[in-house]
Amino acid sequence: MLNNKNAKTLLVISAIVSWILLLSSALLGAATVRQTGTPSAILPYTNNFLIVAFIVSVFFYQRIQSENLKGIDFIGYLWNLFSKAGITAYLGIGLYLGYLLTADSAESDATVLLQVVYQVNFGLMVFFLAKAFYIWRQLLLYHKNKFLQIAWDWFEVLLFSTLLLTVLNFDYSSYIFLPLLALLSFYILFLCTNLKWVAYLTFNKKGRSLVLLGAILVSCYIYARFFYDLSDRPELQIDYFNVGFLLLAMLFVGLYSLFAFLVALFSLPTSSVFEQKSEDLLNFQRLSQSIQQGQSEAQVYETLFESTIKASDASAAWFETIKNSATQLAFEPFNISQEEIDSIKQLLVAHNIQSVDYINNNLDRNAGFHDLGIPWKSLIMLPIHSKKHQFGMLYLLKDIEQGFDRETINVLKTFTNQTVLTIENLRLIAESLQNERYKEELKIASQVQDSLIPKSFPSDSWFEISTHALAAKEVGGDFYDFLQLSESRIAIIIGDVSGKGISAAFHMAQMKGIFHGLMQQDMAPSEFMKQANSALSRCLEKTSFITSALYIIDYRMKGFMFARAGHCHTLYYNSMTEDTFYFQTDGLGLGIIRDKSYANHIREMYYDYNPGDVMVVYTDGIVEARNTANDEYGEDRLLYMLTQTYHLEAEDIKCAIINDLEDFTGTDILYDDQTLLVIKFKQTQP
DSSP: OOOHHHHHHHHHHHHHHHHHHHHHHHHHHHHHHHHHSSOOOSOHHHHHHHHHHHHHHHHHHHHHHGGGOOSSOHHHHHHHHIIIIIHHHHHHHHHHHHHHHHHHHOSSOOHHHHHHHHHHHHHHHHHHHHHHHHHHHHHHTTTOOHHHHHHHHHHHHHHHHTHHHHHTTOOTTSTTTHHHHHHHHHHHHHHTTOOGGGGGOOHHHHHHHHHHHHHHHHHHHHHHHHHHHGGGOTTOSOOGGGOHHHHHHHHHHHHHHHHHHHHHHHHTTTHHHHHHHHHHHHHHHHHHTTTTTTOOHHHHHHHHHHHHHHHHTOSEEEEEEEETTEEEEOSOOBSOOHHHHHHHHHHHHHTTOOSSOEEESOGGGSHHHHHHTOSOOEEEEEEEEOSSOEEEEEEEEESSTTOSOHHHHHHHHHHHHHHHHHHHHHHHHHHHHHHHHHHHHHHHHHHHHHHHSOSOOOOOSSEEEEEEEEOSSSSOSEEEEEEEEETTEEEEEEEEESSOSHHHHHHHHHHHHHHHHHGGGOOOHHHHHHHHHHHHHTTSOTTOOEEEEEEEEETTTTEEEEEEEBOOOOEEEETTTTEEEEOOOOBOOBTTSOSGGGGGGBOEEEEEOOTTOEEEEEOHHHHTOBOTTOOBOHHHHHHHHHHHHTTSOHHHHHHHHHHHHHHHHOTTOOOSOEEEEEEEEOOOOO
């Protein structure tokens, strides 16, 4: 398989060789006629074969070359055609004029020179037709469909089929072939109507295309006239006017050039209108795509400002953003000074024209505006606002009366409406992203908080503990922890941080650190509360506080002591007296009083436990849980549940209480964090 480079090389060689042989044949024939007075002995089939070889070589070379033509630079296509091929017609006619001058002045026979000029023009014309043929193909198939592609493919096949007439030395103008040529001509007319590319030319580009297309048409005329005029010259050994392929190719190139010229010419007056509509559409698209492109509000306003100036052909403009009822210029004003802006705004305020649509197409007839001495005669004021927010105000000025007609106003309002929609969507997206970030932070805080809460307590033969913790939000304010103080003593703490969310998780981590730090010194619960209050007073916000209860259980002494800092009362079942009750001890939350007087509000209590005793500690999310009737679960119901379940294991007591709580509130309702610890003391193990 030949690659394009090798194929082009072979085609160039073939074209050069066939052209030289044609020239040699013509010169030999002319010499024979001059010497013998008889026609050349060279068979016409040989010349016909060389003609077809040259045409096919040049056309196929241009066909490969046209594969490099890409893009929508249509003026570039036309310039490429004229500068590289169309101009050859002017060179060819120059050569012919040179021949005529030489022939008139020369005393000898100029037949040989005529053969050379004729052959050179033939070569240049074929090159021009081939290049034009395939450039027109690229433009003709712009925005093609399958039908058009098939139509073109058949046109190429039929056109090149006519070369058989030349090879076989048939006269294409005979009655046998004329119908076929007529049909091909109609086919060419149909193809020449495909000129979609012309619609994409701007006004200026259409003007340039008219010049180039006119020059190309002249090239076609020069070549056609040259070969037509010389077709009757008897001294020419080869008559290319008889090659039907060239006639049809010239017909296609000339007609397509003419049609393109006429379409560009007659669409020229309406070009500016379509250009403006196209530009409005593009600007509207830019506003619509601002969200996908991640633009800021300022960039959207700038797009609006530029688009409305172009859409209305405004002479001057400025744009103000409004934030908290204060206005400020968003960009550098367009063709208007700050003094002129201030004077116009003062006049509008004086007429109580603010934050409303305002159009004045005869400023000179208004005494106030007339006295300002401004050069503009039309003004439109468009607020940029939604139902809830006012984002800005757009002012456009024109130096003609009736400058803003109904259609222009509709276009401007379309721009402002789209801007409002874009700005609102941008803000919704920003808010959504902020919420997503907040959720992600909550998720991380929840994971951190979960890692701070112990998943299990140390197993011991002296007691058993079962726990339950459920946060109302991603990050709750409840916490509990333990610390083994010695082989026979363990400290258990439960607490509730005011508030929820990340700040609650932060304070919970602080409390955990304080608990582990202070209890390393094995201090009494009341002393711990004093020290913890002192430490938290330096880091808690003024509006925050923590309720907590600390228990130190001593297995050997069979007792526990505890202190309550504003936390829920401890529920207890005494197996000896078979009594269930709440420990009614005083205590104030940590961080509520932030001085030494806090010590006066903490009490410590010691209690001996018996095997089978049950202690229930919890947060207010348990007893203050509410049902659909807004009734509280309450301490009494919790106490009742313990009286009904004290004989069970700690895990079963906990499950019974939680199940009862869920039956009371329902599983979908959770207003506050819920934490529950059930501690059951066992019989003394040997």
